[in-house]
Amino acid sequence: MSSIELKPTDKRLNGDLSVPGDKSISHRSVIFSALAQGTSVITNFLTGEDCLRTVEAFRLMGVNIEQAGNKITVHGKGLSHLREPSQPINFGNSGTTARLMSGVLAGLPLFTTAFGDESLSKRPMDRVIQPLRVMGADIQGREHDSLLPLAFRGKKLEGARHELTVKSAQVKSALLLAGMLAEGETEVIELGETRNHTEMLLPEFGVDVEVEGRSIKIKGGQEPSASDIKVPGDISSAAFFLVAASIVPDSELVIRDVGLNPTRDGIVKALKGMGANIEVQVHTHIGSEPVGDIVVRHSPLKGMTLEGDLIPNVIDEIPILALAATQAEGKTIIKDAEELRYKETDRIKAVVETLSLLGADIEAQEDGMIIQGGTPLNGGTIDSYGDHRIGMMGAIASLICEREVTVQNKECINISYPSFFTDLNQVLN
């Protein structure tokens, strides 16, 4: 485990930046193209560890996937050519790989086993296993079939109607993928809106999906066909720079080619609600995904309440929003966010412990946190908890700390943003 020492700085963030490809879209692009017949080229693919786990899963199933920098070429041969892996699949730290692949593996006529790292092995899998069972899936796992490792005796599933009890794009996507491979129709009714990349991207691969409000229907027996995809920049990675430029005096930054899907742009809405100076311009669409540039300038922030339907839209951005809140005038309340307890680590606990250690006035709640803003941060030694977004939040905090910040266990940042420190140094001047 390595650490990084970040000295106090009076540098500001200035210039132009492109963040790496979107993690959610990268995962889905590989999955859909590996199930397809034909060659798909995916550019600006996120080569973070999580997405490479999805690539490896399909390599083990016999799909030839070439990688050259952030371009990957997937030589799909169709569903009937996928073979039984001779070894267990390692999902690593990746919840998205684990949940989405569960939907796929349950519905293919193969026997597979899968495991994950220490963090993933604690995260709930019953949220996908239970509804997949309704479709006839045969899945076994630890702790009464709720935790990894898992064993899948894949088979032809039956379409079903699912009313979700959790706001989760991973669960929705797992069921839609299982539905695509099943017999008959599958309907997923969401509890609340979550990121819709699966519904947006499947039609690019020739798969019909019907969306009506919170209901998403997919007909079984559809095989995707190959498609070339250019992955937009990840707004969840851009979020660290949006907050950094907002809180570091004299900053002005342009972040180029960021995915601005309305189910993902809550960070912009939240920061604007806090008084941030942010301009967004959509300049193109990649498939149906809007893509644009974001200009952000330093600005005083004020506290606000983040709750309800906004929460799933900013679920991965709450650690960095909490840091912004420590610098805002007044109180910020984050509620309805109990899902944070099931992420790479318990993010309510990790955020509160980390920011408290740095000198913030922050208190944990069962479903969120309360932050009293306007507190200067001191510095100190913090732990990433093996969670990439906590590690990056700590590194951004160092930009406004009075003393040095040491971030321990920093390598987890490679999970979603391998070039994070290079990009940060590029715009600090």
Ligand code: S3P
């Ligand atoms: C993701 C969905 C979210 C998010 C994760 C990626 C996806 O998880 O936190 O980083 O790609 O579908 P949940 O579905 O558990 O909310």
